[in-house]
Amino acid sequence: MTDHVVRTLTDDELRASQDLFRATLHVKPLTDDQWPSVRASLQPARSLGVHEVDSGALIGTARSFDSAITVPGGGDVPLGAVTSVGVRADCTRRGVLTELMHAQLREFADRGLVAAGLHASESAIYGRFGYGIATRARDYTVDVRRAKVRQDAPAGGRVNIENLDSAMERWAAAYPAMATRPGMLARPDEWWAGLRSHLAREEGPVTAVTHEGTGGVDGFAVYSVDRPRPGSATLNLIEMQAAGPEAFCGVWRYLLSVDLVHEVTASVRPLDDPLELLLTDPRAVSTTGQFDDLWVRLVDVPAALAMRTYDGEPVVLEVTDPVLPGNEGCYRLGPDGAVRTDQPAELQLSVDTLAMIHLGAWRPSQLVDTGRVRETAPGAAERADRLLSTATPPWCGTFF
Ligand SMILES: CC(C)(COP(=O)(O)OP(=O)(O)OC[C@H]1O[C@@H](n2cnc3c(N)ncnc32)[C@H](O)[C@@H]1OP(=O)(O)O)[C@@H](O)C(=O)NCCC(=O)NCCS
Incomplete structure (x- = not known):
């Protein structure tokens, strides 16, 4: 799309972006009394806006805050927590969200964030951008x-x-x-x-x-x-x-x-x-x-895979990622860690499906049964079930 531009909002544009987001949820604008406490909850330089070129009007927004997510083994993975996503009702289905999501993922990658996370208002929206249900x-x-x-x-x-x-x-x-x-x-x-x-x-x-x-x-x-x-x-x-x-x-x-x-x-x-x-x-x-609770997007797949622990026999996954193609390729996961490999794939899956198994929310064999994972070596899904399983189901417990 060429009739609008995506950029980081300045401080004096934040209230308008919050009001735009609220309007997309059918909520009244902030009052002068409410604004200072909402302002205090916004990290600087983490709000994106989409403006129409002709009118200069703000028609879409998404913001984030810098956080980290606990992964199996106890490590903390740097994560951009995405929230306040909305597109003005008369400008939807023109690709505005798509541009926001792509710009935000590029920005996260540039800043070295390994993952992104969000709570979805509707479950049909975010899979296309590589987000998968990572906690329930x-x-x-x-x-x-x-x-x-x-x-x-x-x-x-x-x-x-x-x-x-x-x-x-x-x-x-x-x-x-x-x-x-x-x-x-x-x-x-x-x-x-x-x-x-x-x-x-x-x-x-x-x-x-x-x-x-x-x-x-x-x-x-x-x-x-x-x-x-x-x-x-x-x-x-x-x-x-x-x-x-x-x-x-x-x-x-x-x-x-x-x-x-x-x-x-x-x-x-x-x-x-x-x-x-x-x-x-x-x-x-x-x-x-x-x-579904937290949706996760692995922004840097090699780093995300390397930052959790595994217990069981190794398995080779082949990952596809049309939005961030640098993530594509085969990875060998095992007790020694996770590394890129030239070995042939035993399981093939897209990056949103990878997010569903990364914290242990779903078993790979369940996802084979539903067509989300393709098994190319007999027994690989069961091995992956054991390798990726966690003692407790993952849970986010933080709303944003
Ligand atoms: C959800 C929302 C942000 C989508 O914005 P948008 O600019 O219309 O999205 P896009 O035009 O970039 O759509 C990209 C794709 O997602 C699909 N999509 C977008 N919103 C969808 C929805 N609510 N349900 C199902 N599919 C949706 C589009 O059809 C399009 O599919 P295609 O690529 O196959 O054509 C917007 O409708 C909105 O603000 N909704 C109300 C607030 C809200 O729910 N915000 C999300 C908070 S988590």
Whole structure:
């Protein structure tokens, strides 16, 4: 397309880009009161805009913040966290998003970011740009009247209600030690500012609680409560992290004890979240949805493959990547690491499918069954299943 240009936005263009993005989600523009807290959540020089050449109007935007993702083996892979993607409704389906995505991926590659990640509003959009579903999550509700904690469950430590601002400083300091599961993201200061800004827009009061174990802060939660009529209150869990069983159980003992609440809703929890196993009646917990969570794009495939660990017999993958062709070729993965190889391919797959197996969210053999992976050597998919499997399912747990 030649009737518009893509470039990095200047500071004084950021509010307009945020309002454009909100309009694409059918949300009102920011008020003067809201803008300072939203501004604090934006990293400088990470917002792209598309302007029409003739009118100079802003018609599309996408931004990111610099983060890192935990990969199997515990390493941190530099990642651009993509968000605020939108194209003005009267300019869609003209390739504007495509240009934004390509420009952003080139920029990430130039800055040495190894991966990109996003949460997709619709699941049909991002595969074409090389993103694949790298973590999944589930929503559940808890019937509080049935939810009695088993006697043999961990006791947990002390849970304190705190002022949100001071709590967030303590959470930010404690969070890196909690982000050990594959798929979890580093949270820069701007992410915490974004959470503060999001919570400020909640209609009702929000409550912040911190769990302290023997080593200090090891869990936290923030929630709001809807109480449409007496005797019918729902506690909505907005954010919860716990570094281990004591913190997990301690926070849940508190949440299930809040007076007047008959139901707790929790969203985007790990697939293996063990809450029902803590309860005398596991059916007190009902899963209400299971869906894609973080979509990952491997920007530098050789680096991304080399930065995780593998356990099992080696396998050779052949990767295709029409958007970033420098990633294409064969890679040998094994306990010694991952390197480019001239050996023949045993499994063939595209870069978006590679992202689906990189953190262990899907087994390669499942993807053979659905045609996403082509097996060219018998038994290779089963070998790859073992090589890439992880002890726990990956989970992101950070919304942006
Ligand atoms: C989603 C959105 C950004 C797409 O922008 P766009 O400029 O229309 O996208 P493009 O014209 O570059 O489309 C590229 C391809 O993706 C497809 N596509 C785009 N949006 C799609 C959608 N929502 N569902 C399915 N396919 C979609 C296009 O049909 C096109 O396919 P083709 O290459 O086969 O022709 C835009 O529609 C939008 O702003 N939507 C509302 C806000 C939103 O959902 N933002 C995303 C937040 S994660």
